[in-house]
Amino acid sequence: MSSGDVEPSNATWHDVCAVGELDAEFPLGVDIEGQRVGVFKVGEAVHALEDICPHAYALLSQGYQDNGQIECPLHGALFEIASGKSLNDIGQRDLSCHRVKLEHGRVFIQLTPV
């Protein structure tokens, strides 16, 4: 979450997991209001991205996380976790990022409107 963001008045923060449940090599896939969201730990930071690969249909949270990047398990689309940026042609577009805050050892996610 960048400090310059203006918080929408109807923003809902969803409590999705404990920070301690996250693993830097194995992302967590969660369902928030019917949306699949991938939760990624990179260093001490936590990021939330849309979880369905734009190329076809695979869950990126079941992919291979390394060096701040996530690789789709099906055909190898590669994305930068911190920004959602597509790093090769396979992914076709950048991923949507959701806002994250950490409070009292818990991870809260606010969905980006689609």
Ligand code: FES
């Ligand atoms: S479904 Fe992700 S690269 Fe094809």
